[in-house]
Amino acid sequence: MISRARHLLAAALGGALLVLPALTGIANAAASAAAGTTASAAAKVQSISLAKTAADVKRVADYWKPEKFKHADSYSPATPGTAAAKPTSAGGAAGPAAPGATRTTAVAKRAAGQLTAPALPRKGAPTGATMGKVFFRFGDKEYWCSASSVAARNRSVVATAGHCAYDPRQAKAADYWIFVPNPGPNGEQPMGIYVASSISLHEDWVGRGDYDYDYAFVTVHRGFSWVSKNGQYVMQDIGRLQDNVGGLGLELNRKPGTYSAASFGYPAGAQPDGSRPYDGKSLKMCREGRTIWNTAPPLDLQKGVQLQACDFSAGTSGGPWVIGYDQERRIGSLSGVNSLTWDRNGDKRYDAVSSPYFDTVTGAVYQRAATQNTPAKIT
Template sequence: MIPRARHVVAAALSSALLILPALTGIANAAPATAPASKVYAIPMARTAVDVKRVADYWKPDRLKKADSYSPATPGAQASPTASPTSAGAAAGPSGTTASAAAAAKRTAADSAAPTLPRKGTAAKTMGKVFFRFGDKEYWCSASAVTASNRSVVATAGHCAYDPRQTKAAEYWIFVPNPGANGETPDGIYVGAALSMHEDWSGKGDYDFDYAFVTVHRGFVWVAKDGGYVMEDVGRLQDNVGGQGLELNKKPGTYTVAAWGYPAGAQPDGSRPFDGKKLMLCQEGATRWTVAPSLDLQKGVQLMGCDFSPGASGGPWLIGYDKNRRLGSLNGVNSLTWNRDAKGWYDAVSSPYFDTTAGEVYRRAASQNTPPNVT
């Protein structure tokens, strides 16, 4: 368990967008549903040939050193003009006028129950995503989410798409329950399609720094004749289970447990985490927060959490059952905060998971993938 960090004051320091050189080219983004929808889907690896190309990139020798790659690191910003301890922390997002009954109805419609794997009494949903932008590899945290297609991963938007490059990540894979030396005991799952909100892809609005990625059937590498061959292991949810989904929960009315694989430096340069262990920020209360310079107007902040880069995309879970290792997804690690301007981060925040997040999730859950990729 991660120690609770220091005291709460006003200054905030965020981390989220990959600092990369600008590249030209527009991603092939298309509206996912009707023209009024703001959900966009971008193909990643469509065919078995595409999957094989991505798989070949992540052979065991590369996976063994994957933890040495850079955790997806956002750049630091100055203290926000509106402090998280000011009005923005206490009030809800502007324009929230729905009645409690209507909000409850939306929540019921958008919720999904957690699911155990087909074998076993405990889930193994959490892991890492590995990907590349340009000629450099990165990684983030992520989790499997229950879905009708049994093939959805939740992570941060900046762990799948860089709006400053207008470019989706390449060679994107999810490895649940990864070993410290590149082991993939529960398979490797290649990204098939990325679902996100257009305000993340279009302008990097941190109110929408989340992504749901539909993945192909998993595989493991098997040694054969001096090389490796892919062996199919089935669908993600069948193998590891899926976290539930809970939307439209008002901050301050619940507690949440945040998970991830932190690895990056703290503000004082220290590195208390190595990125090889799944870490838990002890369950805590939530509140609204804002960061105007990042267009974050309806963020949710968890205090007392000293996660550093690498934890990006890790799940926020309500009602976590430590025996079944399941809860309900209510956010993802997006920004880290140094509110007291001292040596360590002391809070983490997520975009507010409302009905819009549910639309993105349903888009990912509706995608079909080939029955076999090996």
């Protein structure tokens, strides 16, 4: 899906803004600087419309009839590469090569922390359903990735990898894009299906496939379930995503080395040695581990974050990195998404995964998705 030149180093797995108090002249200046940073970040966001109307939703839904999911195992886990190599930061917690590589101002750095808090479902649904799979098509081929629901003002936002929503080589967004929370091992959709309304991305992923921005926040329509009526499948509206499954919080500007995170996804692809320890049918977790900086200049990755001791393979692209994961309620805050996977020691087994650094610009992309409106009815 990405040009062959990018296959050299890695394989893909696939609320209000924070405002500083304005109580003094100094604080007012800081707030003005923060506003300028926010405005500059917002200017780099691109939104791409997909299914905008009820008729559009019906067209996508008809493509994903229940029998289609029976063949989900035959679809390809989306990946921008197939080779692995030792990342440049494998020796330790090195920072970006250049002082400005993190691309955040002093004000933005002080705004590190939670942008939006985790949210539990409203309707008494079981917790732990914020994570799932996205299915989509490029050309005439079906793909899938991992993804998660994120708490948002419109209660309708999904986070995933940029390469799970837009292919910069083709300059084309994915078609027939849907999110299925907590899918069953045989293609079941117990929490419904959510059709994408629009995709929000950073302009440098859209324009040149810069892996510093390999993330996407997707605004989805109200969900639906297929019900059998008079021998035919009929769409039944089940409400908004966050009301049904809850949403992860969102953390920004957290410096690698100062926090740990757990990574989640549905691994299915082969390891470099050809073995397949996972089948992609169930959610897996790389337990909470330390984070370090990671750079890979051939992929334009200047501010990646690496998570140690993780053997994820293709299929986990877009799966969430979670800070403060609550094992009992199965919820926490999003701090990254699976983007690239690494064989650090050359033993032909993946042993680390990396994410773009989630900073103020990431927050602007999320905010664009969180403020998009969708129709009140889809059926």
